[in-house]
Amino acid sequence: MIMDRLYEAAKVSPVCVGLDTKPGFLPGCLAAKDWSMGEKIAEFNRRVIDATADLAGCYKVQVACYEAMGLDGMCAYADTVKYVRDQGKIVIGDCKRGDISSTAEQYAAGHFTGDFEVDILTVNAYMGEDAASPYYPYLKERDKGLFVLLHTSNPSARDFQEQPMAGGDLLYEQVADAIAAWGQSTIGASGYSAVGAVVGLTYPEAFEALQERCPATFFLVPGYGAQGGTGRDIANIFRRSRCAVINSSRGIICGHQGKTEGEDFVDYIRGKTAAMKEDILQWL
Numbered sequence: 001m002i003m004d005r006l007y008e009a010a011k012v013s014p015v016c017v018g019l020d021t022k023p024g025f026l027p028g029c030l031a032a033k034d035w036s037m038g039e040k041i042a043e044f045n046r047r048v049i050d051a052t053a054d055l056a057g058c059y060k061v062q063v064a065c066y067e068a069m070g071l072d073g074m075c076a077y078a079d080t081v082k083y084v085r086d087q088g089k090i091v092i093g094d095c096k097r098g099d100i101s102s103t104a105e106q107y108a109a110g111h112f113t114g115d116f117e118v119d120i121l122t123v124n125a126y127m128g129e130d131a132a133s134p135y136y137p138y139l140k141e142r143d144k145g146l147f148v149l150l151h152t153s154n155p156s157a158r159d160f161q162e163q164p165m166a167g168g169d170l171l172y173e174q175v176a177d178a179i180a181a182w183g184q185s186t187i188g189a190s191g192y193s194a195v196g197a198v199v200g201l202t203y204p205e206a207f208e209a210l211q212e213r214c215p216a217t218f219f220l221v222p223g224y225g226a227q228g229g230t231g232r233d234i235a236n237i238f239r240r241s242r243c244a245v246i247n248s249s250r251g252i253i254c255g256h257q258g259k260t261e262g263e264d265f266v267d268y269i270r271g272k273t274a275a276m277k278e279d280i281l282q283w284l
């Protein structure tokens with residue numbers, strides 16, 4: 001089961017390297033190549049993956065960065081997710097899809113099979129369960145997983161997600177219970193279900209309460225680094241349970257900026273990945 005694999009990988013390293021690769025992040029040595037932008041970005045990603053594979057628990061590829069470049073960018077996306085899987089590593093497609101069921105069925109087919117096949121997909125289920133259920137058949141039949149948006153990392157997360165509901169719970173607390181229920185029939189040997197949740201590291205108190213409330217939910221936790229989260233923010237949770245992977249994108253893949261334009265750019269990116277792993281594990 002995919003969350004069992006992710007849990008085992010995360011015990012070795014909870015670092016999720018975020019491949020939110022934008023043209024401005026390329027070092028001069030790649031930017032100068034006589035290739036399409038998509039080809040340069042795919043090569044950058046391959047080199048980052050090669051340089052960090054022994055330090056990273058998994059990778060997350062943010063589709064927006066590739067969609068913004070049109071067909072050339074989507075070829076880079078396809079190349080990148082395939083390359084991660086070919087290395088035997090787990091890849092999360094960060095697409096945050098959410099739509100009525102007949103459309104969600106198409107998103108599920110598009111991201112769990114074919115050119116864009118990933119292991120785990122981020123989905124937005126604030127439309128309700130029928131925005132998530134079309135993905136369920138793939139969880140058991142193709143060993144796929146979901147990370148459902150729960151309490152996001154952005155400052156405006158409070159606008160709606162923290163609104164009180166009739167029974168006294170906040171909206172995101174009700175969503176947490178729903179995510180736990182949706183995953184109930186897919187709980188694997190590690191005790192986690194194939195339906196995980198996204199919780200921002202920028203709200204550590206909410207995260208601690210959610211972990212206690214949902215012990216069978218595995219978490220994708222963005223917000224480390226560029227958004228201000230640190231290893232200390234996850235320490236209390238990781239002392240109880242290794243129930244999460246922590247994503248950093250800009251904080252890792254921009255590690256070379258201002259330092260080098262040369263082929264050694266990967267050394268800086270590797271250094272950032274190692275430092276993040278150490279920063280998280282030092283508290284355990």
Ligand SMILES: O=C(O)c1cc(=O)[nH]c(=O)n1[C@@H]1O[C@H](COP(=O)(O)O)[C@@H](O)[C@H]1O
Pocket residue numbers: 018020062094096122151152153154198199200222223224225226227247248249250251
């Ligand atoms: O689903 C996500 O990964 C996500 C959810 C969330 O609440 N906040 C959040 O930042 N993300 C994603 O995590 C990544 C964070 O990037 P950095 O801030 O550069 O580390 C981006 O790909 C975001 O789209």
